[in-house]
Amino acid sequence: MIPFKLTKELIEEIETLIETKNDNELQSLLNEIHYADIAEIINELNEQEATYLIKLLDSDKTSDILTELDEDIRESILGNLSAKEIAEELEELDTDDAADIIAELTKEMAQKVISEIEDKEHAKDIVDLLRYDENSAGGLMAKELVKVNENWNVLTCVKEMRAQAENVTRVHSIYVVDDEDKLKGRLSLKDLLTTSTKTHIKDVYIPNVDSVRVNEKPEEVAKIMSKYDLEAIPVIDEIGRLVGRITIDDIVDVIKEEAEKDYQMAAGISQDVEADDSIWDLTKARLPWLLIGMMGGIGAASIISGFQDALTRFPVLLIFIPLMQATAGNVGVQSSAIVVQGLANDTIKGAIWGRLGKELLLGLVNGLALAFVFLLISHFGFNTSYLVSVAVGIALVTVVVNAAVIGTFIPIFLNKRGIDPAIATGPFITTSNDVLGILIYFSIAKVILGF
Incomplete structure (x- = not known):
């Protein structure tokens, strides 16, 4: 079987056939295409064209197409169908898919659609599924068995x-x-x-x-x-x-949705949004973490301002601030990502102290390796003094160890409190490690350089 490929030419051909109402050729063309691929085509059409196709094709095919459409597209199409037309589509679907579509309708419309379903046993099963929370096994199951x-x-x-x-x-x-x-x-x-x-x-x-x-x-x-x-x-x-x-197939959808949610949370997006959502929805999802990041930046700036005398005497310290922040953030995100993945897969067992100890040792090894590379680069590349290089190197090791421990502890702590640990990755870990990294950096430099 040759994989389906959506092309601009195909979309234009279908739009022309719809415009000229050439139903026979349109049906002949679409009958050879899988319903999932037709859904991909419909997602590219306008509301009137999409509704035209749904009304043209047989319910045994369009019912499956509806389950594959983007929610917004499906909502607009259903808004153009009568209760009887929607009921005809639902009669071809398994009860779980039918219940999902019914749940998207207004309460009044849902009642009309259910009353139009001729198979009363099918309608009864759909109503039974609707009483379960959608975020439960009951809301996910089908009655057919x-x-x-x-x-x-x-x-x-x-x-x-x-x-x-x-x-x-x-x-x-x-x-x-x-x-x-x-x-x-x-x-x-x-x-x-x-x-x-x-x-x-x-x-x-x-x-x-x-x-x-x-x-x-x-x-x-x-x-x-x-x-x-x-x-x-x-x-x-x-x-x-x-x-x-x-x-x-239902579980694959759950895994996909959970992965998308965790990916967005790791990127600092606190709500489930898509690229096509409104500016207001996207702003609500992104702004909270941006504000947290800004507060972290202000906190780091406050710490730096407290060491202005030190920067006057040792201005070279300013050069390595991005190094501390970037390294701390990267190490923290790496550690938290591994832990979040382990918690999601239920592969993290045993006491938290054992996990923290392992990450501490790993952070120490990585920190020493990074510090060694830094000492070589700083000596030959920046021509810094021996004391400054040692101060920065020790600070780098300490920052890495600290970031690894924080990146491990916070997801486990949140998970034990019933909070999604995915929220710990990304901006949260990066911001906290940035601030602590700067504090550690200047504190160690102060001890070694004596300012």
Whole structure:
């Protein structure tokens, strides 16, 4: 299969076909393109053109297209569709995707759409999903699954599975429940095929099955599925009843969103924003950390102003201020990034003191290496005095060790307090290490140079 490539020529061709209302050729062209690629095309069209395509194509394809669109584009398209038209799209979707789209509608419109869904069982499942917090396993799961009763025999089980599988896009697992719908285990397809039709399911099912509760955080679900290499995981309610399942495609979306959020937080963006958001939204997301950075700069300037006499006597010290700030910031961000990644992957174990001790030793090794390189460069490149070079070298080692410890301690501390440790990287660590680095630099220089 040749990978799809979105080109300017293709967009222009589609725009021309829409303008001339050449529906037959438009359908012929788009029928050969995957729905995810059509969504990419629609993201490049204006609202009227996008709505025209959605109304033109069959619901079995446009329903999947809607799930792939940017939220803003999807919102504008849905605003141009009637409640009945939206309901027709949702009937083609799994309940989790349908619930996500319903949640984006106004309360009044959502009620109208649900009332227009002809499959009342499908509508009931969507309503059931909407009662869960979107940031939970319940809000992430789908109701479509295949389950069998432990008291059925194999023949009954196969008949029931055939009926259930009609509504399931992909059968990852066969779950076993009791008469109260409580999850008991899973059924191996191999055992099902090789067992007598009169055998009861309770005699052949596998009792060990990983599951999550409806109130579990999506990040925790992702960790479990990643750890045990699961393609799907069943979801149970507070009393152990099987209520849905979460599939790997939903978890990939969770991991992607979490990575994007952590990346933005590491860059000093405190809210989930995108490049196309308004100036006001972007300003609200960026300004808080910029103010913190500015306060850090003012703090560093205040420290420097307190050593004006020293700078008069040893003006060469001014040259190495950027060195201290840059090194401290870089080391701190490196340390915190490793720790944040370890916390996210749940690979950091043991006491905090062991981790701090390791980073302290690592900081000392790196600091000594940097100081050695600096002494060579300062001697041959800057022609500084021996005492000044020694003062700067010792300060550099101390700054590196301090930055490594801070970059390790703060994320772990925040994580233990239930705060996302990703907030520790970027501007927070850089600013704190800049200020402390300057203070350490001048304090050590004062002791050695005697000013």
